[in-house]
Amino acid sequence: MQHSVTDRVTPAIDYDDVLGAQRRLEGVAHRTPVLHSACADEKAQARLHFKAEHLQRIGAFKFRGGYNALDRFDDAQKRAGVVAFSSGNHAQAIALSARLKGMRAVIVMPEDAPEIKIAATRGYGAEVVLYDRYTQDREALGRALAEREGLTVVPPFNHPHVMAGQGTAANELFDETGELDLLLVPLGGGGLLSGCATVARARYPNCRVVGVEPAAGNDAQQSLARGAIVAIDTPRTIADGAQTQALGELTFSVIRQRVDAIVTVSDAQLVDAMTFMASRMKQYVEPTGCLGVAAAFANADAWQGLRVGVIVSGGNVDPLRFASLIAPA
């Protein structure tokens, strides 16, 4: 385990940045619905408001931040295009956003990424550059490519425009629910959590903001406790969208000042939440997307009677994998 000391710095974004993103996403991102379930309320002993980002374009909240970042490019950047490193939802977010903006997009993906994900990214019109994850450094590869061809790198979470874009999910949730007592947000690199916490602090200062990460990789929990970013080995968890090794400097600058607590859930609790979402709410949600849901169910005693917002962050899970998770052989 390594850690680095981070000075207490000004948070990387403020609520105005989120409001700007909200304007840019108007008519482009889906204003996803807020779902309710009497059955879920009973299980959590609270009133749950689920912000359904698995119904967002590309099937995850990542579209918000990706599009907002591209929309803020200057003219030269727009002409040259964008590069991103990702085999997950961020890749598709950038690919689709670039297509909508009429921009070139290059996505750097490991050559052993699932064929279906490579095809989906190409399907959005992006160029896919494959690398060998055992012998090549994708960051170095991507940055060389960016420099040579004048492309702008958009990182998956540690960027103010990405963070501000993700915050619009909470902003829309509050528009619909009004004040809440608690907001539960899935947490990997902290882009979504930092954006959402910024909104909560500005709109409802008394709303507690809690990030939820997999028990197998509680680097953010450790980082908050230590007051500095703690990096860990890639955690082994079914929540593949939260297999990050560390928060970013920018996301941490927001999280340490605006987030009240980080809690963790086990993979078994994630499977239970996925099964619940499917069988009772008829919603198909990926493991990472269930982090907040699982936390609500796991902490029913502590949060009894509260008005709780839950960001359901995505639904991109292969059907065969979904089946193997809810019905292990």
Add this chain to the structure above:
Amino acid sequence: MQHSVTDRVTPAIDYDDVLGAQRRLEGVAHRTPVLHSACADEKAQARLHFKAEHLQRIGAFKFRGGYNALDRFDDAQKRAGVVAFSSGNHAQAIALSARLKGMRAVIVMPEDAPEIKIAATRGYGAEVVLYDRYTQDREALGRALAEREGLTVVPPFNHPHVMAGQGTAANELFDETGELDLLLVPLGGGGLLSGCATVARARYPNCRVVGVEPAAGNDAQQSLARGAIVAIDTPRTIADGAQTQALGELTFSVIRQRVDAIVTVSDAQLVDAMTFMASRMKQYVEPTGCLGVAAAFANADAWQGLRVGVIVSGGNVDPLRFASLIAPA
């Protein structure tokens, strides 16, 4: 194969009956959303409007008809209560409706019904009477019970108040979409199809109404061709909500006059549609609920460019069964 000749009779319901049901369901049934998917439109080469009845109370459209029927009981009937024979969605529809009306409900279920369904029905406050499906006649049992205790029988489809209630699904769909070229409706006993066809004929006479049944049990297709109800052996299909042996006299009286055609889909096409609904639209739909969706995908050439309404009828499938269907061992 048996068949009986049916005279051309006055249809059992008219649009006014559906409008009455719509008033009675106001604020009680969910006004389920109409979902869209660019990806589905591409696959079907048409513009699809999915009426999401898997998000209805009890997870299926059956609540509409069940509640409407109970709401039309006279005072003596309300005091005595209701009896229904079902191990599926109709059981839960009647159980929940009775609880909402403060009425007694008795549900006659086979003793080998899944424990989870028996528990769910009891969970809604209904009394469950179990019978041996190999040695006992459930109709006789139920009717004896009804007579002895003054209960009113509400059948799952062959009843005008049930049929009128189910039609409200199409009525709400048209409220949102306006005129459509084609309406696709899952078909078992014909309650949903007869109600929806009645609405389409009244509101948009040029909208073609097509019922969709499993290829393994095309009794309705045969019945329309013959002009009389054809009964078949219980079909072997994964669409358990459409394993009916024959239309009812009342549903047939409407279907023969207001439905344009019946098409069939295979179990493999249902699995493909379920997988699509999950992976692309993030919706968890039972096999029977996918009948209309599968038909839209299977007939892309014939229905190219049309405005198509698709009733997605329910989402009550056990997670283990769902997993085994989309990922066969």
